[in-house]
Amino acid sequence: MTILLQLALFIGVSPFLSGLISKIKNNLRMRRGMSVFQPYYNLAKLFSKSEVISENASWIFKLTPFVVISSALTASLLVPVIIFSNPLVNAGDFLALIFILALGRFFLVLAGLDTASSFGGMGSSREMFISSLAEPALYLAVFAISLRFGSTSLVEVSQMHTLSASLIVAASALFLVTLAETSRIPVDNQETHLELTMIHEAMVLEYSGKRLALIELSAYLKQMILFFLIAGIIFPIAPFGAVNFTQSFFWLAWFLARIFIIGLIVSVLEVSVAKMRLFRAADFLGFAFVLGIVAVICAILGV
């Protein structure tokens, strides 16, 4: 039951999160922008379309979307959301979450190379470049959190609703990594039509129809997972203890509002800076890495 509930929450809300970010961005740019529900329409459209698959594509290309969506769904089950436990209690911790997401990425990178198109290989090589820089920072941030609470378990961590210096620094590192992982400006640009500048989009350019829909949905899911992790650290929330309907409504509203606040921060950031030159991403993620180290030191010092 909780498994289904949690899957429904993630699949139901994650496209809205993307739609909301895009809406806020467009409004900031003095434009009306598309509806916040556009991602749902897009998914529905893609699911009802037939596919074009290159005749040079191997099984990797065809299998990848299913691996990616499975990894994203599994990862979303590891995040403690419903009633502060996750459906797969103790099935995995922070590290498992990161590795499961990495599995999806690994297959995406292979699929990008598989069709040997002009842009796929470019996207794959850039994705590996970015993720090889992002992952160490991500690990450090997670280590800092684990050190602070003495556990790598997401369930245990999420139940300790306190805030401290090491957690704030770790959350900042996590935020920078999230920008890179969700292909946001200043690392990548989701909105661009310029294939030569793309990172994530270049990898999946060859996909169409249902498989593309799966990949898009996985990206929405991944974004929501990462936002939840950050929100869990910087906006700690008391466990669900509501007795009546109104209380539980407000609890749930605040619960979701936290990730929308992070979405708002991301939107404002995205319209206020230009994308970095590709190799500058090393500096950007290097900064995230340093933040991670600082967080670990803070955690060791016990602040």
Next chain:
Amino acid sequence: MDCPEIISRIRKEFPQFSPLFSALVYPDELRLRVEPKDFKDTCIALHKILPSPIEALFAVDERKAAQKFAINCVFVSFKERQWIILSMDIPEENPAFESLARSIYSASLFEREIKEMFGIEPKGNPDLRRLNLHDEVWPQGNYPLRKDFKKVQGDVQGEYKFDRVDGVGVFEVPVGPVHAGIIGPGHFRFSVAGEPIINLEARLGFTHRGVEKLFEGKLYPQALRLAECVSGDSSFAHSLSFTQAAEKIAMIPVPKQAAYIRAVFLELERMYNHANDIGGMSLDVGFSFPAALAAIIKEAILQLNEKLSASRYLKGVNCAGGVLTEIDEAKKKLIRRSLKNIQRDFSELVKILNSSVSFMDRVDTTGVLRRKTAEDLGIVGLAARASGIPTDLRKYFPGVYQEAKFKMAVEQSGDCLARLKVRIAEFEESARLIGEFLDKIKPGEINRVELELREGSALGYTEGWRGPVLYWLKTNSGGLIERCKIVDPSFHNWQGLAYAVLGNIIPDFPLCNKSFDLSYSGNDL
């Protein structure tokens, strides 16, 4: 500069020089004709003494009247404020001439064009691949600009060979001709080692429509409508160059009021395109707020255009011997009011761009086109000014611009930032110029009677927003156009882009490309 002077100056470089014909046909146009054997040396001498790249090199089919092809080579002297057109005659049997490409690089593309369009062989040109008539679709032996060309015959054969860079870890990335976004078609072949670009070859010609052929046999009014459609974002500059050439042939002086009105519209065209490019550059680096602001500015100018001339892209303004669109007091007020808002928004835009570290980091030192490279390639217009070459027809052939004390924008560094700065300076200067011209416009004659075309030839030229737009026009005694050679600045500047991106990384190509913002249709005539 008169004929004896130029002859003596050429003789200093080339002692055997003896022209068959020399005349100052118009005050700004000097013509020389030489023997085919002297053509190359004369070109080299002119290239050196003026100094000028080859602004245009083209053939004319005169076989019916005189059993020959004529080859014309256009140079410009900014110091003397003159165009120098050197020509030679080539016999119709086995037509060929000695290639200039190895001595003057800016002749290379023109020679390839002459070869494919007329079948005249530039002997010694190291690169004779076709430009616009692609081997894959156009059979060999068909020369469309010859007068006796009727329809395409034969089967297609062969394919285009790109320059190849070999080596371990060097990859080719083919991009286009179909691109994401609403832009023209062009194929770009990158040779890359990782991300850095080692070589870029642009293959264009996909929108080749045979415009020059379409001009032939047309009367002036029809041809003017055609000139407006050659390159959509420069339709006013194109129509202006065309009318200037026609007015020179007909020897009709343009009324002063018309000249002011033309200048106003030319500057409006420059402004909306510069705003568009500044927005495009910020959009290509993912900086979307200023891009949105620039789009608002561009739209405001387009709407102003529509209110003034009933055409957002200024079509139908020019006519024989003047303009059709009047600028009265009400319109003046409208322009002044709109420009005030536009300038306010624009200074806001410039402020945002200048104060954004992330944006400046992207454009600074990206896509450098060195001055020497630009000079050798014959780069013109805005891109040349950004590389430190002081060239602007508005300065050297000022006309009414003299009264407005036009100031040319020049930058030295040749990178994307320099091209951006030139655009910003020109936008502001254009707004000022329009204000000056509005003060001078008074009610009065704005066009002369429909001009009667007589036999003759002349060069029309305008500094469009990208650079000089040249129209060389030849008419017969009935006033029908015999030959119309168009040179859009994009034709020269595409090569500049190919050099500017070298050593930059692939993701910076769109930015470099936008900083030049060249026209596909202007190139693929």
